[in-house]
Amino acid sequence: MKQALEHIVAQAVREAFNHELAVELTRPEEQFGDYATNVALQLAGPLEQNPREIAETLAASLRDNHADVLESVEVAGPGFLNLRLSQHALRDSLNTQPERSLSGQKIVVEYSDPNPFKVLHAGHLYTSVVGDAIANLLENAGAEVHRVNFGGDVGLHVGKTMWAIVNEFGGELPDKLADIPESDRSDWMAAAYVRGTQAYDEDEAIKPEIVALNKRVYELHATNDHDSAFAQIYWTCRQWSYDYFDSFYARIGSHFEKYYPESDTAQIGLETVREHIADGVYQDSDGAVIFDGDKYGLHTRVFINSEGLPTYEAKDVGLSILKAHDYHFDRSIIITANEQEQYMQVVLKSIEQFAPELAHATTHLTHGMVKLKGGVKMSSRKGNFLRAIDVLDVAAEASKSLGQTADEEVVLGAVKYAFIKNRMGGDIIYDPAESVSMEGNSGPYLQYAHARARSILRKAAIGETQLSDFDEGERSLARKLSEYTEVVERATRELMPHHVCTYLYELAQSFNRFYEHNRVIDDPRQAQRLQLVTLYATALKSGLGLLGITAPETM
RNA sequence: GCACCCGUAGCUCAGCGGAUUAGAGUACUUGGCUUCGAACCAAGGGGUCGCAGGUUCGAAUCCUGCCGGGUGUACCA
Numbered sequence: 001m002k003q004a005l006e007h008i009v010a011q012a013v014r015e016a017f018n019h020e021l022a023v024e025l026t027r028p029e030e031q032f033g034d035y036a037t038n039v040a041l042q043l044a045g046p047l048e049q050n051p052r053e054i055a056e057t058l059a060a061s062l063r064d065n066h067a068d069v070l071e072s073v074e075v076a077g078p079g080f081l082n083l084r085l086s087q088h089a090l091r092d093s094l095n096t097q098p099e100r101s102l103s104g105q106k107i108v109v110e111y112s113d114p115n116p117f118k119v120l121h122a123g124h125l126y127t128s129v130v131g132d133a134i135a136n137l138l139e140n141a142g143a144e145v146h147r148v149n150f151g152g153d154v155g156l157h158v159g160k161t162m163w164a165i166v167n168e169f170g171g172e173l174p175d176k177l178a179d180i181p182e183s184d185r186s187d188w189m190a191a192a193y194v195r196g197t198q199a200y201d202e203d204e205a206i207k208p209e210i211v212a213l214n215k216r217v218y219e220l221h222a223t224n225d226h227d228s229a230f231a232q233i234y235w236t237c238r239q240w241s242y243d244y245f246d247s248f249y250a251r252i253g254s255h256f257e258k259y260y261p262e263s264d265t266a267q268i269g270l271e272t273v274r275e276h277i278a279d280g281v282y283q284d285s286d287g288a289v290i291f292d293g294d295k296y297g298l299h300t301r302v303f304i305n306s307e308g309l310p311t312y313e314a315k316d317v318g319l320s321i322l323k324a325h326d327y328h329f330d331r332s333i334i335i336t337a338n339e340q341e342q343y344m345q346v347v348l349k350s351i352e353q354f355a356p357e358l359a360h361a362t363t364h365l366t367h368g369m370v371k372l373k374g375g376v377k378m379s380s381r382k383g384n385f386l387r388a389i390d391v392l393d394v395a396a397e398a399s400k401s402l403g404q405t406a407d408e409e410v411v412l413g414a415v416k417y418a419f420i421k422n423r424m425g426g427d428i429i430y431d432p433a434e435s436v437s438m439e440g441n442s443g444p445y446l447q448y449a450h451a452r453a454r455s456i457l458r459k460a461a462i463g464e465t466q467l468s469d470f471d472e473g474e475r476s477l478a479r480k481l482s483e484y485t486e487v488v489e490r491a492t493r494e495l496m497p498h499h500v501c502t503y504l505y506e507l508a509q510s511f512n513r514f515y516e517h518n519r520v521i522d523d524p525r526q527a528q529r530l531q532l533v534t535l536y537a538t539a540l541k542s543g544l545g546l547l548g549i550t551a552p553e554t555m
Numbered sequence: 556g557c558a559c560c561c562g563u564a565g566c567u568c569a570g571c572g573g574a575u576u577a578g579a580g581u582a583c584u585u586g587g588c589u590u591c592g593a594a595c596c597a598a599g600g601g602g603u604c605g606c607a608g609g610u611u612c613g614a615a616u617c618c619u620g621c622c623g624g625g626u627g628u629a630c631c632a
Contacts, residue, residue, distance in 0.1 A: 038572090038573060156631055200631095299627080311629090313630095341560075345558095373566090426625085440579095451592080509595095
């Protein structure tokens with residue numbers, strides 16, 4: 001409907017003023033109408049006419065030619081045009097069917113990116129949640145979406161963890177792995193990483209040992225060694241990490257079709273970087289291979305270190321090439337924490353030098369850190385970090401202490417909604433109690449709103465009736481419902497799922513206001529109103545679905 | 556030092572070129588349930604939109620400078 005109206009207004013402008021203009025309609029406050037546009041103000045300059053007069057001319061034209069769609073057209077303020085939809089036009093704009101604007105497009109979305117041999121922390125949960133929402137939005141718009149994951153199964157951090165494990169075992173003794181209970185594996189490796197990092201930073205004698213172990217890990221891959229004692233420890237621990245990731249993703253409802261380990265991207269990254277030394281993209285410097293980002297207003301980074309090993313930079317180059325090779329995508333979206341923003345610019349700028357189309361098809365989105373409200377201290381035993389599962393546990397506890405359910409469905413809904421509702425970019429302050437509360441702008445509130453609407457619908461049979469003209473209260477709700485597709489379209493276009501949260505909450509408020517003053521069951525307008533309640537419940541469920549949040553029938 | 560991100564009600568955040576009165580949630584004050592789930596609704600107090608300039612008919616929104624916070628800045632990921 002919005003697009004059709006924009007077309008209509010553009011046509012009116014064309015006919016009246018012989019002027020081409022990209023018309024943009026906005027949603028004004030309800031008192032002003034259903035749509036508004038400031039085209040008259042935009043035209044005032046070029047046409048050298050009074051904006052109000054331009055607006056009056058356009059209003060008259062729209063009233064004369066489109067009375068079927070527009071109930072009223074009014075000029076307001078300095079020259080705004082306020083449009084109010086006719087009953088049938090409003091009825092026609094009530095649907096939650098997505099516009100398949102991205103159909104035919106192949107999009108790879110990479111997010112989450114936890115590293116084996118390290119902790120799966122709150123930040124990974126955050127990216128996973130927003131990444132899912134963004135992927136869902138793209139898919140909803142008709143794109144062929146591929147969700148992929150990337151993580152460091154090789155690299156210095158692995159050397160650190162391996163060093164600590166070997167140190168703890170008193171040698172390369174894979175049999176000792178059997179002593180680690182399954183439920184402790186993840187935390188045990190995370191703790192080893194913490195010890196390894198400490199040793200690396202504080203003990204000059206150990207540092208070279210860890211560097212050597214890092215190199216040995218690369219060798220395991222190069223020689224396909226699965227048998228040596230060191231190899232057995234490495235592969236077993238790597239698998240433990242992957243198993244843990246899988247179970248966590250299953251728990252939160254994330255699904256990745258492919259996991260790129262860095263060991264797969266390291267070689268191709270290394271080769272690609274070396275290949276482009278000759279043409280001057282990368283260059284030797286102090287025994288390392290760098291990309292001179294300063295030339296482009298960025299900063300310089302090392303892609304191959306003086307040990308001859310690829311750094312994360314080269315592995316990311318390799319990953320880009322692998323993803324392009326595997327998917328032949330139209331667009332690649334990478335979601336990471338914002339501390340990688342400038343790093344990624346350097347990597348992409350270097351790729352742009354030899355594969356401009358690949359760099360230009362890539363979008364890097366970033367988000368901030370997850371911080372617990374009140375700065376709850378994590379125990380040093382856990383390494384001073386907030387694990388992903390800690391967030392879920394804290395939410396479950398908060399729910400219980402409010403005397404509510406700690407059902408996984410509700411806890412996940414609470415956490416996901418709390419994460420997504422903020423615009424991506426800055427850090428988010430996570431308040432467990434607020435997130436699980438059924439009062440206010442929260443996931444459980446919307447789940448409850450859905451359950452409540454479904455409850456009404458269960459009490460009465462819905463006939464085959466068509467929607468008829470709305471009365472005042474119905475119209476207000478209908479108008480809010482009609483915004484659904486526009487909001488989803490915007491969230492998709494801007495890759496900002498938080499718009500969906502804002503809208504769903506407003507929709508629920510709009511419904512509650514309607515419901516407060518209008519009877520549904522046993523009212524003469526029951527059939528009509530049940531249709532609206534149905535549309536409302538559907539919108540809530542679809543919208544929550546896009547956010548990766550379930551909409552229960554009862555709570 | 557330089558680069559990037561962020562500074563909006565006590566707190567947590569939307570709004571990111573438009574509408575007499577800058578919006579939500581929360582917290583606080585008050586009113587509303589013998590009726591479809593009141594986990595709701597209605598009303599009230601609370602803001603020099605970090606500061607100062609500039610562009611514009613119009614700036615929380617764009618530009619510049621400053622202040623404050625965060626992050627990054629050569630062999631970590």
